[in-house]
Amino acid sequence: MATFTWTNESAVQVAADSSVHPITAEIKGLRGEATCEVVDGALVPGPGTTGWIEGDVSQLETGKRLEDMALRKQINAKRHPTVRYEVRSVEGTGGTFKVTGAFTFHGQTQEFTETCNARIDGGRLLVDAEHTVDIRDHGVKPFKVMTLSIQPEVRLSLHLIGAESGGSAPAWS
Numbered sequence: 783m784a785t786f787t788w789t790n791e792s793a794v795q796v797a798a799d800s801s802v803h804p805i806t807a808e809i810k811g812l813r814g815e816a817t818c819e820v821v822d823g824a825l826v827p828g829p830g831t832t833g834w835i836e837g838d839v840s841q842l843e844t845g846k847r848l849e850d851m852a853l854r855k856q857i858n859a860k861r862h863p864t865v866r867y868e869v870r871s872v873e874g875t876g877g878t879f880k881v882t883g884a885f886t887f888h889g890q891t892q893e894f895t896e897t898c899n900a901r902i903d904g905g906r907l908l909v910d911a912e913h914t915v916d917i918r919d920h921g922v923k924p925f926k927v928m929t930l931s932i933q934p935e936v937r938l939s940l941h942l943i944g945a946e947s948g949g950s951a952p953a954w955s
Contacts, residue, residue, distance in 0.1 A: 783830050785817045786907040786944025794837060794865075795939040800925075800932045807844040807853070809837040809865070816907060816944055818872070823902055827872035827879060835942065836866040852927045857917075862888045867913075867940075877901050885913065888920040898940075907944035912937060 796807040816833035819826045839859040844850055854860075869883040882895045898911035917924065918934050925932035 783817055783819050785815050785947050787815045787947040788812050788835065789906075789943045789945050791943045792835075793941055794835075795941070796842065797937045797939070798932050798935070800930055802930045805844060805849070805853075805932055807842050807850075809839070809841045809843075811841050812837045812942070814867075815947065816869070816909070816942075820902055824875075825877075825879075825900055825902065825907075827874065831869075831872045833869035834867060835940065836864050839863055839865055849927075853925065856925045856927075857888055857922055881911065885915065887915065888917075888922050890920040892919055905946060907942070907946075909940065909942040909944070911940045911942075913940070914938070 790810070792810075792812045794809045794812065796805075796809065798805040812835055814833065814835040818831040818833075819828060839857060840854065840863060842850065842853060842859070844853070864886075866886045867883060868886075869881055871882045873880045877899055879898055879900055880895060881898050883893070884891050885894050886892075892915070894913060896911055896913050898909055900907065900909040902908075914935055914937050916934050917936055924934040
């Protein structure tokens with residue numbers, strides 16, 4: 783088993799539709815790690831495969847200062863400062879995996895099962911995954927700022943890069 787720690791290159795892209803224009807944002811500065819067995823350069827998920835990813839909601843940036851402030855206020859970033867994925871099981875081979883775990887946002891946790899792509903490249907773990915969340919399932923009302931109303935379904939795209947931080951072989955989340 784090996785453990786990978788997410789690097790500063792890792793990020794979560796956030797996308798939502800609105801009545802005015804698409805909303806896109808990014809959260810950087812992610813924390814977390816993944817543990818899995820690697821055999822002959824291939825990820826081999828099994829019973830010890832785990833992982834977690836956590837980010838600060840205050841790092842959510844659209845590039846538009848007023849939008850950032852309104853979004854953070856709407857999701858109550860001060861009271862619920864983090865978003866977190868916990869990977870509990872992983873199945874699959876050949877770079878495509880079924881991941882099961884829990885997603886916590888706005889203080890509420892929902893179970894999820896998603897597909898992700900993961901591989902070892904140059905000694906680093908690369909993971910790409912998408913997760914769609916309905917913010918109403920986490921106690922957040924759909925955003926409305928003046929004439930801008932944001933749809934409740936938000937797409938999260940995870941782009942994770944892990945550097946091996948210990949163990950005998952590379953890992954996975």
